[in-house]
Amino acid sequence: MSKAIVLYLHVHQPYRVRQYSIFDAAVSHDYFNPAYDDRTSNERIIHKVAEKSYLPTNRHLLELLRAHPEFKLSLSITGTVLEQLEQWAPEALRSFQELTVTGRVEIVAETYYHSLAFFYSRSEFEAQVQMHREKIQQLFGQTPQVFRNTELAYNNDLAHWADQAGYKGILAEGWDKVLDWRSANYVYQPTYTENVRLLLKNYKLSDDIAFRFGNRDWSEWPLTASKFVKWLNDSQDATNFNLFMDYETFGEHQWHESGIFEFLRMLPSEWLQTASNSFMTVSEVIDTFQPVDRVDVPQTTTWADTERDLSAWLGNDMQSSAIKALYELQAAILATDDLTLITDWRRLQTSDHFYYMCTKSFNDGDIHAYFSPYETPYDAFIAYMNVYHDMQFRLSQTGVEV
């Protein structure tokens, strides 16, 4: 039986808010450009990630695409990271473009600002999806066919929307409660839809690479490509292995020293030793295999934390009040037609801002702390709300009552 690896990597960087004080409000409207050596410096972070992850990984991927005509993968790249690459790391942007000209790298649709707009404003959500589509067309000359929502946040409503919008597929977390008795290794169809297909992340296999790869306490450490391929070959119950992860797994979350690039380099040749094995992009797997069942997901699922819900972004009062306050400005902001103001407002919608305010595992200094440029979730909230006040001030300057 033929089996395909569906490798999908998510590329994203937010515009982090600098340590913006209440004394900056109504004085400086520059929220995203601190000194270069500041922890929140977007320019410094994009330089670091380009050097450690984007450039070396793309070099490996391009070599693999050239060496193996069967090798394929899918990428999602947010508008916020594309803008930052254009401004601060154009060579890294070119390295992504070099991948897509092979014709074997498919780009996935999403919101331009990596936002949770779907849950707060449908019109804003659709505007951002359209902005992203145009940006991808402009930079990569292709039109995305498959949709992924920020943080793989997914439910029946979103599937219905994607179906109506004409997408052929949508991505979600292959969470046990969603799958029930099913396996993530097949193509599915969401309930209440006509055409759209559902691809569910195989989180065990994906997290073996994304989270556990460099962990020396893990019983399977060290993970080699041949061992990993043997697991896949031994799985009888599968047509497609959906390996979905952050792109920054390669070189940033898993450092070069962990051997992650060696793993990536060896994966295609090991996998392709078996003649019936292949790589497919997300569209291709949907075109190839018929859905085996319908899946009903009334509750929102995401790919984060053990809860697999939105609590990492919206779970505490700081998070929910901050995001609510931001979306309450929508009508007034859009009415100004002031592109600078609108862009700032949209950059503030990026989900990372709310993730930095997460307190649920702050004590353990866990994964949340690793990704945050702030010393505490409280500092993240304070800077964000001060910026919010300045947005209010700018609105009031235009004569809008807030």
Added chain:
Amino acid sequence: MLGWELPPNNSGGLGVACYHLCKALSKKAVDIEFILPYTAEHDIDFMRINAAHPQDVEAVLKSGIAYDSFKYVKHSGEVESVDLFGQTVLYEKAVERISRESEFDVIHAHDWLTCRAALRAQELTGKPLIVHLHSIESDRAGKEFGGNPLVREIESLAIHMADQVIAVSELTKRGIVREYGIAPDKIKVVHNSMDVDNLESLDVSNAYHYLTALRQQGWHVVVNVGRLTVQKGVVNLLKAARLVIDQQPKTLFLIVGNGEQEHELIELAASLGISKNVIFTGFLRGKQWRDAFAISDLFVMPSVSEPFGITPLEAIGYGTPALITRQSGVAEVLQNCLKIDYWDVEGMANQIVAVVEHESLHRELQINGYRELERLSWDDAAIKLANVYNQQTESVGA
């Protein structure tokens, strides 16, 4: 154990730390004789307490609450006043007599005040000496390489002569290395702690009726509890208060404590034009002290150099979030609080404004801070110290 004070006759955190440390140690089957420089009644059953004073003296009374003078009441009824330095010398003589008469395995001395006596006891008995530093002279002076040269000399000698030095934080450890050029390996950090169950509970009604009424009218209260000295950094808190009040006029600052800076701070508040928003209570104990935390929206510890700093833990225990400076030992153990550099007046004001303004921030700090506090215990410190005792007595035996 050689200590300078115990509650209720304490002037600050030293006595409280010694009390809880000894209590936790007693549960580890450590037999403690605690030698104080004054005579007082204590409701303590987990160790023996001995007042060290010369044989011709009936009682030594603390006069004043801070590091002030002592009154010696002789058998003849004569009363003599002794200053702090004189007291350390008399304490040394008395400890010398006690160490000839008592049996013990380890000498554990707290802070420079007991160091002369500790060195004498070490010289006489050859027992291992553990010098436990809750602060060093440069902290108290609020200045690197600063302070009283005589105190520095005693501290330096004791640290060098000690078999083991204990510091209450990494900050203090770094300070000892910097000030006295001692090898870091000789210093072990044992953080102070708190058992949330040991906090005396609050009454239904708060002692601050006026503040309670103002709060109902939408006012917010920011409190500082501590000695009013350079080390505590209250000047910067008042400067920050000026900025806060510009943004949030209905904010009151409650300054609890006394000290040599008290008059200067009152004048500073006046010259900043915020006297109406700053309340100086003087030194408080008991209910009024507890209720000062409880009535407030935020506790601020603006210390320039705080070896540990237990008050933020007490504040959180009474449901009040804390803003602390990074120049404190407690910042090494406490995560769910706001942190700032002591010199960053504007940053301090920014954080105070945010807590006053955003109930969601206040609530998250309150809930998560309390959860974190519940995991702290003096037992952790006692386990580390009991290990030090074992190491010291074993190495002597071998």
